[in-house]
Amino acid sequence: MANPKNQEKSGFSDLRNAARLSVAPMMDWTDRHCRYLHRLMSHHALLYTEMVTAPALVRGGALHLLDYNVEEHPVALQLGGSDPAELKAATALCVERGYDEVNLNVGCPSDRVQSGAFGAVLMKTPDLVADCVSAMQEGAGDVPVTVKCRIGVDDQDPTEVLPDFLEKMRGAGVTRITVHARKAWLEGLSPKENRDIPPLDYALVHEMKRVFPELHLSINGGVQSPETIEEELTFMDGVMVGRAAYHQPYDILGHADKRVFGDAREALSRAEVVLAMEDYIGRHIASGGKLAQVTKHMLGLFAGQPGARRWKRVLSEGAHKEGAGFELVREALPR
Known part of the structure; x- marks a missing residue:
């Protein structure tokens, strides 16, 4: 049963609908200027910040990292971390600033993230992730806590790891999860190579939606066009777009309000x-x-x-x- 503290009660009454299309958190890219630009093209898509680490907020006092423009709503902040108490405190800071959602990064494969024992390496410790999100929910009040993960890391078998991970997230009260449909290789591949070389497994992610029908599941990885977004929405609750939304933002977002959200307003050129x-x-x-x-x-x-x-x-x-x-x-x- 979902934790009542994690129900969808953000400042936007239909955040789950906004998550039908989201722009992925991307380091050095999805800053406040990028998000303002993206919001001009889509009134509805859910926008994510770059990852902000919980230690930077709680220990470093870097609260300027939480700055955003009010026009960006609905906007979610992604946290990186693996200490439940620190993540709880960081989540409370995000909620105080008015973010509509707080997301835990369980997918980034960079060396810096691994050295901090968070990101994709957390796929190896789902019980710790469950503890983290439970603590985050305590700091979040009515604001939803979500997770972005991989299908597995290194030699893990995604067909075993991913359903177990999702089951533990469901048990911890998480109702909305984004799955990057690739493994992450923590050794042997760079972060850039991890975005391209591990093969996509959309079929497995689609199967997870069948197995966990009550979860709002979004698919991420390799989405390049509005046509792919529309096709994936026949299987999934949401689609998260990364690099294509940055390098070809108008192609992805320019007519998304009409095509994805049914908004008849005339799109800006x-x-x-x-x-x-x-x-x-x-x-x-x-x-x-x-x-x-x-x-x-x-x-x-x-x-x-x-x-x-x-x-x-x-x-x-x-x-x-x-x-x-x-x-x-x-x-x-x-x-």
Whole structure:
């Protein structure tokens, strides 16, 4: 039976629906500027922060890592950690800041994460993960605690490991889980190689939805197009998109509200999305920020379109220069 403290009672009444399409947490990519841009393209998709470590918040006092724009809702913060008490305290800090969800990272294979005994290595200790999420729920109040995991690591047999892991998460009161449909190899592959080399096993993840019908399960890994999103939603409750949502954001998000969420509102065009960033960029620069900190996330907006190469070149060459402002963005717009 689900823990009542983990029911879907965020500031958004239908967070489970928002999770039909989400943008994955990606280090160095899904910062607040990226999320603001993505929100202009989709009113409904669930956006995730970069992973923030619980020690950085609780021991390091790095509360600036929790900053976000109010326009980003619904927005979830992903935590990394393996100490239940520390994760509970970090979750409470996230909830105080108004995040709609707190997610535990059980999928990242990087050396830095492994050395901290969290991320994908936690697939080896599901009982510890259950203790972690139970503690997080105590710190979360009514805000849902979720998990993002792999199908297994190293020599584990995913057909044995994944159902056992999901069973333990269900027993701990977790109701929403995202499964990256690849193993993680903690030795022998780099984090980048772990995103491509281990084969995808969508069939296993689909089977988990049949075995655990009461869980809201999202699939992640290798999703490149709106067509794949729609196809996967015939099997799964949700789809999480990573690199494609960053490198081709308009392709994934530009018409997602209509195609995924049934929202009849007219979508902004690519150029309209750019122009809608003007005030945001102006405020960022006025507060001491640099144009390139925002425009680096906009380089893929015109992917596959006429003028895309010039758009990327003008911004890449000019946005870091002293005094660069929105006039450079206007100049770069495809004509």
